[in-house]
Amino acid sequence: MLLNIMSAVLPRSFYDRDTIEVARDLLGKVLVREIDGSRLSVKIVETEAYVGPHDKACHARNGMTARNRVMFGEPGHAYVYFIYGMYYCLNLVTEKAGYPAAVLIRAGEPLEGEDTMRALRTKARKIKDLTSGPGKLCQAMSIDRELNGADVCRKGPLYLETGMGDSHEIASCKRIGVEYAGEYKDKPWRFLLKDNPFISKAECK
DNA sequence: GTCGTGATAGCCT
DNA sequence: GGCTATCACGACG
Numbered sequence: 001m002l003l004n005i006m007s008a009v010l011p012r013s014f015y016d017r018d019t020i021e022v023a024r025d026l027l028g029k030v031l032v033r034e035i036d037g038s039r040l041s042v043k044i045v046e047t048e049a050y051v052g053p054h055d056k057a058c059h060a061r062n063g064m065t066a067r068n069r070v071m072f073g074e075p076g077h078a079y080v081y082f083i084y085g086m087y088y089c090l091n092l093v094t095e096k097a098g099y100p101a102a103v104l105i106r107a108g109e110p111l112e113g114e115d116t117m118r119a120l121r122t123k124a125r126k127i128k129d130l131t132s133g134p135g136k137l138c139q140a141m142s143i144d145r146e147l148n149g150a151d152v153c154r155k156g157p158l159y160l161e162t163g164m165g166d167s168h169e170i171a172s173c174k175r176i177g178v179e180y181a182g183e184y185k186d187k188p189w190r191f192l193l194k195d196n197p198f199i200s201k202a203e204c205k
Numbered sequence: 206g207t208c209g210t211g212a213t214a215g216c217c218t
Numbered sequence: 219g220g221c222t223a224t225c226a227c228g229a230c231g
Binding site: 206207208209210211212214215216217 | 219220221222224225226227228229230231
């Protein structure tokens, strides 16, 4: 497939940078899940930056725990956590080892494997409902705690590709579901492709 | 379309 | 024991 030939796997240096820049640059990139020899992929359309121990919305705000330890490790690994008793969320670890930061992947636009995604998301009727939220995306791509800590900088069960590099306009907003985070709750660290139908919620208030 | 609410379990004070 | 980086469904009009 031409898409495969043209696309390169994103190297570790992509993630070893300021988290806000990585969150913005991940928009339009392709998230690939290989499962049973087949390929599922989405174009990333929405992200959020969680920028370090001082960020009161970041899971690392109270130091390292068994759950968040992957965030303290090398950039370019998956941090997958279980939330609300039912769902998983996928993050990509950024910045130097020892500094806990990551980008939450909040939504994608299906590119390959739509039939498999539909089989994994039996509740979803419209294509928009397959991957338009962090929990939905993980369900559609079969991402769970087994992938916590996975290296996403080489081909394997989970990795990212550069994609087609098509141009797009980017918007930023406050992050979702972090009302508890004091002076950090309104930081404009949610990024999305403007007017893309696969984003999880309306752009801004 | 928007709003309110229940499901469900692991995490951390 | 309280909270959570969510989702689906039903009521409303």
